Amino acid sequence: MNLHExxxxxxxxxxxxxxPSGEVAxxxxxxxxxxxxxxxxxxxxxxxxxxGRGKAGGVKLxxxxxxxxxxxxxILGMDIRGHLVRKVLVTDAAAIAREIxxxxxxxxxxxxxxLMVSAEGGVEIEEVARTAPEKIMRISIDPYLGFSDYxxxxxxxxxxxxxxxxxxxxxxxxxxxxxxxTNDASLLEINPLVVxxxxxxxxLDAKMVIDDNAxxxxxxxxxxxxVEAEDPIERRAREEGIxxxxxxxxxxxxVNGAGxxxxxxxxxxxxxxxxxxxxDIGGGARSERxxxxxxxxxxxxKVKAVLFNIFGGITRCDEVARxxxxxxxxxxxxxxPIVVRLAGVNEAEGREILKQANIVAVSSMSEAAxxxxxxxxxxxxxxRR
Amino acid sequence: xxxxxxxxxxxxxxxITGREGEFHTRQMLQYGTKVVSGVTPGRGGKDVxxxxxxxxxxxxxxxxxxxxxxxxxxxPFAADAIRESVANQxxxxxxxxxxxxxxxxxxxxxxxxxxxxxxxxxxxxGLISPGTAKVGIMPAHIxxxxxxxxxxxxxxxxxxxVAALTARGYGQSSAVGIGGDxxxxxxxxxxxxxxxxxxxxxxxxxxxxxxxxxxxxxxxFIKAHVTKPVVGFIAGRTAPPGRRMGHAGAIISGxxxxxxxxxxxxxxxxxxxxxxPDRVGEVLASMNVARDE
Numbered sequence: 274m275n276l277h278e279x280x281x282x283x284x285x286x287x288x289x290x291x292x293p294s295g296e297v298a299x300x301x302x303x304x305x306x307x308x309x310x311x312x313x314x315x316x317x318x319x320x321x322x323x324x325g326r327g328k329a330g331g332v333k334l335x336x337x338x339x340x341x342x343x344x345x346x347x348i349l350g351m352d353i354r355g356h357l358v359r360k361v362l363v364t365d366a367a368a369i370a371r372e373i374x375x376x377x378x379x380x381x382x383x384x385x386x387x388l389m390v391s392a393e394g395g396v397e398i399e400e401v402a403r404t405a406p407e408k409i410m411r412i413s414i415d416p417y418l419g420f421s422d423y424x425x426x427x428x429x430x431x432x433x434x435x436x437x438x439x440x441x442x443x444x445x446x447x448x449x450x451x452x453x454x455t456n457d458a459s460l461l462e463i464n465p466l467v468v469x470x471x472x473x474x475x476x477l478d479a480k481m482v483i484d485d486n487a488x489x490x491x492x493x494x495x496x497x498x499x500v501e502a503e504d505p506i507e508r509r510a511r512e513e514g515i516x517x518x519x520x521x522x523x524x525x526x527x528v529n530g531a532g533x534x535x536x537x538x539x540x541x542x543x544x545x546x547x548x549x550x551x552x553d554i555g556g557g558a559r560s561e562r563x564x565x566x567x568x569x570x571x572x573x574x575k576v577k578a579v580l581f582n583i584f585g586g587i588t589r590c591d592e593v594a595r596x597x598x599x600x601x602x603x604x605x606x607x608x609x610p611i612v613v614r615l616a617g618v619n620e621a622e623g624r625e626i627l628k629q630a631n632i633v634a635v636s637s638m639s640e641a642a643x644x645x646x647x648x649x650x651x652x653x654x655x656x657r658r
Numbered sequence: 659x660x661x662x663x664x665x666x667x668x669x670x671x672x673x674i675t676g677r678e679g680e681f682h683t684r685q686m687l688q689y690g691t692k693v694v695s696g697v698t699p700g701r702g703g704k705d706v707x708x709x710x711x712x713x714x715x716x717x718x719x720x721x722x723x724x725x726x727x728x729x730x731x732x733x734p735f736a737a738d739a740i741r742e743s744v745a746n747q748x749x750x751x752x753x754x755x756x757x758x759x760x761x762x763x764x765x766x767x768x769x770x771x772x773x774x775x776x777x778x779x780x781x782x783x784g785l786i787s788p789g790t791a792k793v794g795i796m797p798a799h800i801x802x803x804x805x806x807x808x809x810x811x812x813x814x815x816x817x818x819x820v821a822a823l824t825a826r827g828y829g830q831s832s833a834v835g836i837g838g839d840x841x842x843x844x845x846x847x848x849x850x851x852x853x854x855x856x857x858x859x860x861x862x863x864x865x866x867x868x869x870x871x872x873x874x875x876x877x878x879f880i881k882a883h884v885t886k887p888v889v890g891f892i893a894g895r896t897a898p899p900g901r902r903m904g905h906a907g908a909i910i911s912g913x914x915x916x917x918x919x920x921x922x923x924x925x926x927x928x929x930x931x932x933x934x935p936d937r938v939g940e941v942l943a944s945m946n947v948a949r950d951e
Contacts, residue, residue: 379760381840381870381907384767399912416765457761459840486839486906487759489734516904520896531838531904532812532867535893539917540934542896551897553904556813584814584821586783586797616821617797638818638936 274483277320279362280497281481284456285463288448291441292476295364304345307363308338314366317344321356322502324397329353334366359501367475372465373432374398375446377414377453379460379484386414386450390428394465420450434468441474457487506569513565515554522547523577524649525570525609527563529554529588537582540638546646549576556587563596568604578610578649580641585617592619594626594634601630610648614641660787660832661807661852661859662750662776663726667791670715670724670748671696672731672739674706678754679730682795683707686728689792695722697742715742726750728784728793733757736780737766744775751843752793753779760906763841770843777843781906783813783835794835796820804829804950806942807853809846810865811838811872811905815893818935819865826939827949831859838905840869846876854884861887861947863938864929868894869908869915877923887945890924891932892917 276284279297286292294311297320298304308315319331326332331353335341341363351358372394380387390410393401401408410431412424425443434442445466453461463476488494500508510517516531520538524546528534531553538548550573554566570579583593593615601607613634615623624634635641669686673679674696684707686693693709695718702713712718715727727743729736729752736755743751751770758780770777778785784794789803796813800821806828810816816835823830831853836844846864853859862884866873873892880888895917897903899910910916921931930941943949 379764379840381872382875384841385764397912399914403913416768454761457759459760484760484906485902486733486757487761489757490759518898518901518903520898528814530812530814531908532810532815532865532893533818535867535897535903535908536815536818536891536935538896539893543933548896551901551903584817586814586817587795617800617817639934 274485274488274494274498275322276481276483276497277322277360277499278318278479279320281461281479282476284452284481285448285476285479288452290445290448290463290476291474293365293367295362297360297362298345299349299360301342301346301349304361304363305338305342308335308341311363311365315341315363316366317341317348318362318364319348319351319353319358320360320362321353321358322499323354323356326353331358356502367467367477368470369467370470371468373468374401374462374464375449375466376460376462376464377449380413383413385416386453388412388414388424388428388446388450390432392432394467398462398464414450420447422447435472438468438472438474445474445476457484457491458482459484506572510569513562513569515552515562515566515569517569518551519573520548520550521575522549523575524645525549525573525576525579526582527552527554527566527570527579528582529556529558529584533582533584537580537638537642540642541580541646544642544646546649549573554588558588558592560592560596560599563593564600564603567597567600571604571608576609577652578612578645580645581611581613582638582641583615583617585615585619589619590615590617590623591626594623597632598626598630609652612641612645612648614638660790661849661856662832662834663785663787663791663793665790667726667793668692668694668722668724669793670694670718670722670727671709672715672727672729672743674698674709674711675701675704676730680706682730683709685798686792689798691791691793694724715746715748719746719748724748726752726793729753729755731755733759737762740766740770740777744770744773749775751775751777752782752784753777753843754782754784754795755779756781758839760840763839767841767843778834779837779842781839782837782842783816785832785834787832788830796833800824801833802829802950805831805858805860807831807856807859807862808833808865809849809853809862810835811867811907812865812893815865815935819863819891819938822936822938823863826943827951828939828942829950831856838867838907840907846872847879850876850879850884854886859886861889861942864888864890865935866890866892866920867905867908868892868897868903868910868917871915873920874923877927877929880929881927887942887947888929889932889938889941889945890929891935891938892920892924
């Protein structure tokens with residue numbers, strides 16, 4: 274789960290990281306009121322869960338409350354990379370002498386939390402990693418003992434900060450690691466961390482990603498979830514306990530297991546069509562969940578054909594077959610062709626149930642992919658005629 | 659021979675009275691696996707399909723001498739269950755549980771290594787040495803004893819590949835699912851080393867997916883140390899960046915962890931990379947790997 278900048282900053286502020294004052298507005302009038310309260314020039318920043326806000330015109334300086342109102346009215350409602358701007362952060366505009374990148378991540382290679390620091394702040398760290406990897410310092414945090422101040426000092430002095438700034442920097446680094454760990458985040462970035470002309474350190478932007486596996490122990494995050502920013506079909510899927518990711522193609526797919534679901538998308542592509550989605554019905558899915566999955570997929574108007582790829586193990590083929598039949602009954606039949614591949618536990622029973630409903634099941638994955646690609650292109654032809 | 663589990667394996671089931679734990683205990687017994695005990699705190703003294711249940715791992719170890727444990731407990735309690743096994747000197751711990759927070763796994767990963775314990779998973783289907791022992795949740799009937807070692811980050815995709823192997827006359831020495839999480843106890847490199855050193859294994863199938871760099875590290879290891887033929891498949895060529903594809907670990911971050919760079923790394927190490935997982939048998943045959951029948 275991704276958090277907005279203003280939410281991530283709030284977590285950091287609570288741990289003692291210096292963050293410029295600011296509040297969130299949903300209307301231009303609110304933006305003006307916040308600017309008035311701050312009483313100095315402000316920056317109005319679009320709150321969307323995507324990068325590249327600055328380039329898209331979603332971040333603007335405003336000298337006066339009236340200007341903040343005008344700027345906010347332009348940014349609110351803007352579309353940034355497919356994300357509608359519904360909120361802006363109005364925040365104290367800081368003067369900048371230099372920009373630093375400071376991030377903490379769960380590092381898969383070392384199986385530890387790693388601090389990443391670069392003197393090239395303000396640009397995406399991946400960009401720095403590509404163009405100048407030697408400029409990134411990586412410091413592993415001990416899995417048992419955690420962060421130690423000497424690590425902050427080593428980085429701080431390497432960045433060329435003075436002794437007073439190094440002390441503050443070290444506190445910020447410690448706060449960053451603590452915020453990451455206590456909130457079960459897999460990534461937390463302050464970018465840029467700026468040094469002002471008077472020598473103060475300030476976090477101007479922040480990004481935070483929470484480990485979905487840990488949401489069960491952070492009930493407070495549910496209130497932070499931006500449900501309006503979610504794709505409506507993805508939201509319905511999440512509520513049904515189905516993992517669904519919308520893509521741009523025409524072949525819908527329903528699969529048990531994440532790895533097999535990805536492989537199914539790949540094989541659809543291999544046979545010349547584009548997958549419309551990733552969908553994993555999960556292990557041991559009952560017929561109701563299968564039916565819900567099919568109706569989710571059919572609510573995407575781009576879908577021209579649907580492929581079920583089921584390798585029964587914990588999930589039983591007869592349950593899946595029953596789900597398909599009951600979904601088709603309640604929808605009054607399919608508007609698009611459906612190809613079903615069943616293999617594994619209770620395959621014969623599943624085939625029999627489908628046969629009664631005049632659906633033929635195939636047994637190999639490649640055969641199924643070929644058939645569904647042909648069906649989808651035939652259906653698209655018909656649509657054009 | 660095979661890797662990690664065989665007819666000497668004595669299994670303890672943690673979470674044996676839960677729905678999954680009980681079901682798979684019966685399935686493992688039916689396969690012939692020696693399931694010697696189970697643990698569910700508060701259920702000591704009961705039995706599941708004739709397997710005695712204890713309140714603590716310590717008691718189960720004292721009374722039944724298991725050398726392997728399989729964990730089905732829910733995610734919030736999985737880290738504690740792993741520690742309990744390690745603390746009681748069980749040397750092989752297989753964690754089926756899905757959804758363990760990654761910050762639980764960071765200290766645990768180092769803790770199990772420091773204690774010389776092998777952890778498989780979490781979020782994995784377990785492992786099977788066909789004909790001798792199944793310590794996992796995979797459908798047994800698709801497997802045959804044989805000479806191909808299978809290692810995978812996925813569950814059902816592994817079944818797909820195993821079924822395709824069996825259909826073409828290739829049995830398996832062992833098939834191990836290492837799990838789909840960002841931090842797992844056993845890596846591809848660990849499993850490759852075991853298969854390379856296992857005399858029964860004549861060829862290896864590696865099933866990877868997007869996210870992380872485990873496949874790239876595997877490729878380096880293969881180039882330097884593996885003399886047996888290796889076939890690979892990487893799932894997620896059509897996955898969009900920045901989205902978690904079901905598995906917690908299956909995510910392309912920025913431009914790293916893509917299928918194409920993993921496939922290129924494997925090819926550069928001499929691995930035959932499949933375009934479709936059900937073609938694994940044909941490809942092994944084309945590499946002149948002898949069938950098991």
